[in-house]
Amino acid sequence: MKLLIAAVLGAAIAVPAAAQDKTQLRIGTEGAYPPFNYYDSDRNLIGFDVDIAKALCAEMNAECTFVAQDWDGIIPALRANKFDAIIASMSITAERDEVVDFTDKYYNTPPAIAVLKDSALTEATPEALEDIVMGAQSSTTHANYAEKHFADTELRRYGSPEEYKLDLASGRIDAAIDDVVVLSDWINSEDGACCKILATLKTDPEINGAGAGVAIREGDAELQGKFNDAIAAIRADGTYDEIQKKYFDFDVYGD
Structure with missing residues (x-):
């Protein structure tokens, strides 16, 4: 009986410990830009950006939550630590690159x-x-x-x-x-x-830059690297193509 109790307690302790191993990330998005990010009838955030964000978080073993933010204030909100990354169809431009850092692109359309x-x-x-x-x-x-x-x-x-x-x-x-x-x-x-x-x-x-990327606060090279590795991974293992086919009948990744 003592062994059984010990085993149960050990399992109970192990679950939170495993959960704590996951990185906690807050993802900012707009929620008003279909089909990339928007709300469904139940007020759930959905769209290509959202699905890509979820796939990147899974690849990074991160526990991600979404924060909706009006577009005009989305970069100031990132810089103010309201969230950790922006995944909202944000084009990688030289002007924005002066105030945030970007990952590699995850799509590029004209x-x-x-x-x-x-x-x-x-x-x-x-x-x-x-x-x-x-x-x-x-x-x-x-x-x-x-x-x-x-x-x-x-x-x-x-x-x-x-x-x-x-x-x-x-x-x-x-x-x-x-x-x-x-x-x-x-x-x-x-x-x-x-x-x-x-x-x-x-x-x-x-003006249009090199496509849409994930924006993060300046200087966070570790998070930038994790996102870049995750983008490459979902492109390589077919996850990106599966998500893309839900929304488009053509390749949005671009050249």
Whole structure:
């Protein structure tokens, strides 16, 4: 009986000890950028970013929790230690690299422009778009892209993609710029039946960067290395492809 009690107590002690071996990480994401990160009907965070984050955490033997954060404040929140990493389709750019560190990319897709289905616009050139109003989410590479490449277009910035989608659908703006996957996902839904893709744009490396990566606080080389190893591992073992096929019928990893 004493041996049995000792064995039970030993097992009870071993479980918490094993749990304590796991790294505790808080992952920041936006929750308003389908199909990459958004809420389902039960208010659970889902999407490609979320599934990739879960796969990376599993590969790293980390216990991860998610923290939703508005896009405009997501980098300041990381720097203020509200969470440990951002996995929210954040493009790796030189400007952001001055205040956070990035891992290797985990996907890379180009920007695009959407318009109403009955729009008279037929091409996405600076000349064709100079007298229109274009919407973009603020503090994004897509807003920066429009500012640089469509300098004579009136640019209207929004706090979230849902806001510019509503204005485009109602005709309050003439076009919207965002990631081609985000716009395609929207126009293929009931809410986006109003609109179409006008054009997919050529990526500007200076603005769009080298793809989307995991952002971490500056100087955390250990965590950066663990994420990089995990990204390489899920790419190699097929986990990445399994997740990708849930959302896309093409390769979003890019060149």
